[in-house]
Amino acid sequence: MRMILAAFALLAANQLMAAPPEGIPRDLARRRAEEISDLRYHLRFTLIPHGSSASGHEDLQFRASSSEVILIDFREGSVSNLTVNGVAVPAKIDNGHIALPAYAIHPGENHLSVDFDAPVAAAGKAITRFEDKDDSTEYLYTLFVPMDAEMAFPCFDQPDLKGRFRLELTAPENWTAISNTAIESQSQAGPGRRLTVFSESRPISTYLFAFAAGPFRKVHETPSLPGLYVRQSKFKKGEEEAPEVQQIAAQGIDYLSRFFAEPFPFPKYDMVLVPGFAYGGMEHAGATFLREESVLFRVAPTHSDHLNRDILVLHELTHQWFGDFTTMRWFDDLWLKEGFAQYMAYQALTSIKPNENIWKRFYQTIKPAAYSIDSTKGTTPIYQDIANLKDAKSAYGAIVYSKAPGVLKQLAFVLGEDHFRDGLRLYLADHAYANAEWSDLVQAFERVSGKPLRDWAAMWIRHRGMPQVDVSWSCDAQNRIDHVSLTQQDALGEGGVWPVGMQILLAYPDRDAIRLRAELNSQRAELEQAIAKPCPQYVFLNDQDYAYGRFLLDDRSRQAIMGQLGGISDVFERTLLWGSLWDSVREAELAPRHFLELALRLLPAETDESLAQSLIGHVATGLHRYVKETVRAEMVPRVEMVASDQMLHSPNQDLRIIWFRGFRAIAESEQGRAELKNLLAGKLAVPSVELRPLDRWTIITALIALNDPDAEAAFAAEQKRDNTGDGQKYAYVAGAARPERISKQRYFSDYLNVSSRPEDWIEQSLGSFNYWNQSQLTLPFLKPALEALPQIKRERKIFFLLGWLNAFIGGQHSAEAQAPVHAFLRTETLDKDLKLKILEVSDELDRTVKIRQRYP
Numbered sequence: 080m081r082m083i084l085a086a087f088a089l090l091a092a093n094q095l096m097a098a099p100p101e102g103i104p105r106d107l108a109r110r111r112a113e114e115i116s117d118l119r120y121h122l123r124f125t126l127i128p129h130g131s132s133a134s135g136h137e138d139l140q141f142r143a144s145s146s147e148v149i150l151i152d153f154r155e156g157s158v159s160n161l162t163v164n165g166v167a168v169p170a171k172i173d174n175g176h177i178a179l180p181a182y183a184i185h186p187g188e189n190h191l192s193v194d195f196d197a198p199v200a201a202a203g204k205a206i207t208r209f210e211d212k213d214d215s216t217e218y219l220y221t222l223f224v225p226m227d228a229e230m231a232f233p234c235f236d237q238p239d240l241k242g243r244f245r246l247e248l249t250a251p252e253n254w255t256a257i258s259n260t261a262i263e264s265q266s267q268a269g270p271g272r273r274l275t276v277f278s279e280s281r282p283i284s285t286y287l288f289a290f291a292a293g294p295f296r297k298v299h300e301t302p303s304l305p306g307l308y309v310r311q312s313k314f315k316k317g318e319e320e321a322p323e324v325q326q327i328a329a330q331g332i333d334y335l336s337r338f339f340a341e342p343f344p345f346p347k348y349d350m351v352l353v354p355g356f357a358y359g360g361m362e363h364a365g366a367t368f369l370r371e372e373s374v375l376f377r378v379a380p381t382h383s384d385h386l387n388r389d390i391l392v393l394h395e396l397t398h399q400w401f402g403d404f405t406t407m408r409w410f411d412d413l414w415l416k417e418g419f420a421q422y423m424a425y426q427a428l429t430s431i432k433p434n435e436n437i438w439k440r441f442y443q444t445i446k447p448a449a450y451s452i453d454s455t456k457g458t459t460p461i462y463q464d465i466a467n468l469k470d471a472k473s474a475y476g477a478i479v480y481s482k483a484p485g486v487l488k489q490l491a492f493v494l495g496e497d498h499f500r501d502g503l504r505l506y507l508a509d510h511a512y513a514n515a516e517w518s519d520l521v522q523a524f525e526r527v528s529g530k531p532l533r534d535w536a537a538m539w540i541r542h543r544g545m546p547q548v549d550v551s552w553s554c555d556a557q558n559r560i561d562h563v564s565l566t567q568q569d570a571l572g573e574g575g576v577w578p579v580g581m582q583i584l585l586a587y588p589d590r591d592a593i594r595l596r597a598e599l600n601s602q603r604a605e606l607e608q609a610i611a612k613p614c615p616q617y618v619f620l621n622d623q624d625y626a627y628g629r630f631l632l633d634d635r636s637r638q639a640i641m642g643q644l645g646g647i648s649d650v651f652e653r654t655l656l657w658g659s660l661w662d663s664v665r666e667a668e669l670a671p672r673h674f675l676e677l678a679l680r681l682l683p684a685e686t687d688e689s690l691a692q693s694l695i696g697h698v699a700t701g702l703h704r705y706v707k708e709t710v711r712a713e714m715v716p717r718v719e720m721v722a723s724d725q726m727l728h729s730p731n732q733d734l735r736i737i738w739f740r741g742f743r744a745i746a747e748s749e750q751g752r753a754e755l756k757n758l759l760a761g762k763l764a765v766p767s768v769e770l771r772p773l774d775r776w777t778i779i780t781a782l783i784a785l786n787d788p789d790a791e792a793a794f795a796a797e798q799k800r801d802n803t804g805d806g807q808k809y810a811y812v813a814g815a816a817r818p819e820r821i822s823k824q825r826y827f828s829d830y831l832n833v834s835s836r837p838e839d840w841i842e843q844s845l846g847s848f849n850y851w852n853q854s855q856l857t858l859p860f861l862k863p864a865l866e867a868l869p870q871i872k873r874e875r876k877i878f879f880l881l882g883w884l885n886a887f888i889g890g891q892h893s894a895e896a897q898a899p900v901h902a903f904l905r906t907e908t909l910d911k912d913l914k915l916k917i918l919e920v921s922d923e924l925d926r927t928v929k930i931r932q933r934y935p
């Protein structure tokens with residue numbers, strides 16, 4: 080950019096030394112996007128085994144519209160030999176930027192040349208090293224989103240300054256290098272080293288440029304299928320799983336290119352499995368990185384685990400169009416890419432696997448996370464104001480990943496599938512290899528549908544929160560409906576009124592259900608179409624889950640449903656009704672004990688694996704959080720008996736696995752722990768299910784957390800049995816559950832002070848550290864955990880902070896624990912985005928306390 084801040088122009092030249100802004104403020108980005116264009120990065124990196132940095136050289140060409148000072152971004156590394164258009168200029172890094180002086184910049188074409196060094200570490204840097212303890216090899220990979228490309232090389236690190244990248248990597252000759260484009264050439268580069276040159280990319284944002292290098296191997300090289308790379312020690316496992324993953328990606332490419340009417344936008348597509356990767360996946364253009372653990376299952380997998388993996392693959396694939404080809408201008412529109420990737424992943428899988436009831440899974444996986452943040456004071460609109468890119472990490476969370484796709488599902492329902500699809504096609508075609516904003520998308524939908532969406536967008540995109548929609552109804556003496564009214568209220572009590580499109584179910588014991596389409600655009604409306612219909616047994620407002628909002632049951636319907644839930648044969652409907660009952664528990668309108676008793680009664684006959692899984696999850700939450708200890712003590716042996724029986728005798732393999740996991744989560748009595756130990760010792764087996772190492776380690780973790788007298792012996796035996804790289808990580812995770820203050824202290828200090836500890840080790844151990852039965856022991860760590868938030872925001876990858884908060888606040892259930900949280904929220908210097916995250920997470924603690932008080 081030029082130093083455009085108006086005041087700047089008036090400053091004397093020596094005052095230009097004033098520090099440039101921290102991070103990338105939005106106005107800096109806007110101005111740079113006006114000033115700079117036609118970027119071409121030519122990057123050379125040299126990767127050395129065990130090196131604490133990577134050295135490189137950069138040639139950058141760009142056009143400037145005038146000759147003024149331009150800030151280029153670079154932090155944490157070092158630069159030398161900086162020239163602009165052949166003129167040597169000071170290579171001084173100041174607050175994450177290098178100022179390119181006006182005297183060196185030409186209006187028109189410019190050429191920058193610079194040598195640089197970028198840090199490489201196990202955690203906390205843009206280039207991460209993974210050490211494979213199984214075969215003593217190492218792997219390096221980049222992860223730049225949202226603004227860490229500038230930690231790897233000098234660049235204009237904002238999404239709307241797309242560049243063409245040309246990469247040359249020098250690395251040990253037995254390493255394989257993967258990047259966004261195909262390899263153009265390879266040659267020897269000194270003893271034991273090889274130079275790999277990649278072809279130039281199409282225009283992409285800096286956060287989408289990536290490379291990975293190490294002794295990766297490509298599995299099943301089939302030209303018609305996307306490439307899949309795996310580290311060499313997992314090659315065999317990779318070969319087993321690859322066909323399914325490559326197949327779904329190929330089917331996804333086929334489906335999405337037809338749906339978007341736009342061929343796959345990049346010259347090739349590879350997937351690279353990265354162990355301990357910070358996210359499920361990252362959609363680098365042409366080279367998606369996937370968390371190895373999400374693809375090569377570490378536990379005995381269920382059918383749902385396979386489908387979730389399909390969703391992950393399709394999510395990242397959708398991004399190649401939505402995010403990579405057409406990119407949000409700024410991270411305040413993060414939802415544009417994440418919301419669509421989620422929604423389209425389910426849409427694509429529905430088409431690829433039509434018999435899987437995929438929208439039921441969408442409801443189970445996506446909606447609870449959305450509703451549970453959107454009814455808290457920590458929620459934000461889908462569009463999130465990001466004044467500085469350094470705060471962009473905070474935009475990631477359930478609002479963009481769960482609410483946005485939920486809102487899109489409702490929009491597709493309101494517009495009709497064809498208009499929805501045509502709007503997307505228009506939007507993509509208009510912004511090919513460029514950037515766009517949410518208003519461009521809304522305009523595209525308006526153009527194809529002719530339906531004005533201004534009010535819709537104002538409430539669903541720019542306004543925070545969600546509606547709670549209630550129904551009241553009655554029937555006359557002839558058993559006909561004589562009145563149905565719908566009312567909505569703002570779940571947060573802030574007075575919002577949303578346009579809600581929904582399908583309403585009238586259910587009958589002895590005849591087919593009646594389904595009515597309705598749009599509620601005001602606070603209250605009468606449902607005229609329902610008048611004179613036969614009197615239903617119950618009414619449910621969100622049939623097929625088209626609408627977004629909270630839909631609790633009226634008393635009469637709830638009574639009817641609780642009496643016959645097991646008999647409802649439509650599994651999607653059954654799932655939605657269970658969900659609504661659980662919402663009533665969380666709203667402190669239904670005693671958790673009543674829910675638990677009902678679940679315990681009906682669960683043994685539940686044959687749907689994913690519904691059983693979510694119900695078992697609710698039972699565990701109810702027992703561990705919502706009911707008091709005497710109730711838990713009374714119920715646990717009964718739950719253990721049901722779980723153990725199902726785990727051993729259910730005729731369905733997926734259900735046996737689900738119940739095994741449930742049993743392990745719930746078992747705490749001496750009898751229950753004895754069974755866990757028998758499973759470890761092989762004296763007891765889940766029929767036809769081979770426990771994998773992580774299944775075993777999770778048992779050990781539970782035994783340690785429950786202070787079982789044999790836990791330490793089992794731990795030591797497991798360490799001997801499984802000393803793999805994974806095993807060492809799981810041992811670390813299990814150790815965090817030790818119910819001793821001194822051990823907790825050691826771990827806590829490790830979390831904040833040991834930079835060599837891989838981030839995923841810490842992330843995965845947070846739950847064991849805060850095991851549900853250890854809240855007294857972990858309460859003293861709550862305040863220091865909150866105080867560490869600014870450091871975590873700065874140093875850790877995107878999702879870590881939320882995981883940290885969920886673990887430390889989520890480990891607490893008492894009014895006593897509310898005090899330090901509420902006190903911390905009053906800290907004056909607390910960043911606004913951190914405050915919102917705490918409000919989001921502490922809502923569950925407040926609810927727990929409320930439920931416990933209301934149902935003692």
Ligand SMILES: [Zn+2]
Pocket residue numbers: 394395398416417420
């Ligand atoms: Zn995504």
